[in-house]
Amino acid sequence: MTVQFPLNAPDLRALDKAHHLHPWANFGPFEAKGALVMARGEGCWLWDTEGRRYFDAIGGMWCTNIGLGRREMAEAIADQVQHLAFANSFVDMTNGPAALLAAKLASLAPGDLNRVHFTTGGSDAVDTAYRMVQYYQSVMGRPSKTQMIAREYSYHGSTYISQSIGKRPGDRVPFFRYKEDGIHHLTAPNAYRAPDGMGEAAFCDWLVAEFEAKLAEIGPENVGGFFAEPVQASGGVIVPPAGYLPRMAAICRQHDILFVADEVVTAFGRLGHWFASWEEFGVQPDIITCAKGLTSGYLPLGALIFTDRIWEAMAADGARWFTSGFTYSGHPVACAAALKNIEIIEREDLLGNATRIGTLFEARMKALEALPMVGQVRGRKLMVCVENVADKATKALLPEELDVGTRIADTCEAMGLLVRPMGHLNVMSPPLILTATDVDLIGDTLEAAIRQVADALVREGVRLG
Missing domain, CATH: 3.40.640.10 (Type I PLP-dependent aspartate aminotransferase-like (Major domain))
Structure with missing residues (x-):
């Protein structure tokens, strides 16, 4: 197979879909829509091949500690x-x-x-x-x-x-x-x-x-x-x-x-x-x-x-x-x-920054527990998890088929924020270069996404306790 470069975004998605077995491949969704193709990264930000920008609160895969694009x-x-x-x-x-x-x-x-x-x-x-x-x-x-x-x-x-x-x-x-x-x-x-x-x-x-x-x-x-x-x-x-x-x-x-x-x-x-x-x-x-x-x-x-x-x-x-x-x-x-x-x-004293900004990050994420669907926010410094539940009193989970973590992650992605879905959980591990402004961006966007998904679930007849 001969491939001519450079390729546009649809071509790259098509090649990836035709030939690339991804780690933890989820075959049904992948074969239906393919993958999001990233083109560039700088600091805490990623750009896809169509020019859309995303704040990467996942930190790659718990790993982009100093941020991307360092000359x-x-x-x-x-x-x-x-x-x-x-x-x-x-x-x-x-x-x-x-x-x-x-x-x-x-x-x-x-x-x-x-x-x-x-x-x-x-x-x-x-x-x-x-x-x-x-x-x-x-x-x-x-x-x-x-x-x-x-x-x-x-x-x-x-x-x-x-x-x-x-x-x-x-x-x-x-x-x-x-x-x-x-x-x-x-x-x-x-x-x-x-x-x-x-x-x-x-x-x-x-x-x-x-x-x-x-x-x-x-x-x-x-x-x-x-x-x-x-x-x-x-x-x-x-x-x-x-x-x-x-x-x-x-x-x-x-x-x-x-x-x-x-x-x-x-x-x-x-x-x-x-x-x-x-x-x-x-x-x-x-x-x-x-x-x-x-x-x-x-x-x-x-x-x-x-x-x-x-x-x-x-x-x-x-x-x-x-x-x-x-x-x-x-x-x-x-x-x-x-x-x-x-x-x-x-x-750059990034350990110190992780402690100082991590404390702010913990507090801002903890505030999400006021939302009806958030059972617990837990973590330390720059690794935090939001556990979504159907009932805060009993800690009962939402039905697995609703895939609430992915719904929230997809809603965040549409707003320009990447968080990681794991079943009923959403996990974040942003780079150590995080700022107070970034903390507000993550918190405000994630809160809006959780509210939006909760409202949609209620409209679908799901009871949230």
Whole structure:
């Protein structure tokens, strides 16, 4: 097939529709209308191929932390391409940007997380963490500790193992198979959906007791790792009860279980910190997985950051091999992009901005709870979720076929705002460069869209309590 360039918007949509299988493809709607084709991005804004402008409150996919269109990012990437476009990092070869970035991440990570293994994204970082947990436990003389524990409504990636560790209902389609043996799931720490209307403190006690009961059932001598997002991002921005994560970490330490903090979303400023585990929640992990904000989406890159203790145990017998890695691990161009990205975050105090503006953003979004259809607004700093319900008193959900989250997102899109629909939820994770004016724009537009959708539902005969 010969394609002539440049192409207009209808041609691009047609080619995409004819040939492109999108991640999480929803075949019916896609085949009916195709995709929205983006052409340009600057700061927090996107333009489609027909010239329409959108404020991207999604932040790409939780990742455009420094904003789009940064010339110095383009220059850093181009310069590295000219100097060294590729060099593999297998066994005993490296490159300058990879060495510098590993050292930089070690300096930013909490405690003795001084060792770094590069991946191409968050999914394969989690996949590698799963393997590292088993490797470590085995060399420590605990080969039976192969079982892993995670939570319901978690998302850890889309490789076979990372998606098996995660467990969002919408991800578990019947046409795929997932690893069921050896991976266990606890209740999500969502206080809004706590059983029997428990208060937060009682719910926290209940969750910790559930963990202890699960360990007793499996046998702590068989459990190698606990995987936890500090805030469960794609599961609905679930912020755990106060004290929950430190208590879970203490139980892990008691039983020689490695605590794996999946910070693919929360690292690099989303909560106003380089890493949220320690600074936001007081937990010192054994392993941190990260990606997304590491390069602000300019190039694909992920990393697994782990403790000196794990390195020393794995390396104790100099004859051992750690047989895990990827062709593009430590890619020099991606690492150069990450170094420039971190430099920008530091120079412009974007962590401070995320804290200051994030506080405003939380407050403005929280005000949406006054609307009849909004059951709860939850989140921290620059990651927020709006949960839409049929009845605020009972927290009953609207019928799934109404697809209320998509209705709201589509209405926002028509008004020039992008928010992410997830069933009955709408999620936002705007760039760290957000301003107070931007907060008002998002809040006013989203409020108008929710009101408009609620009015339409009432006209259709839907009862909103």
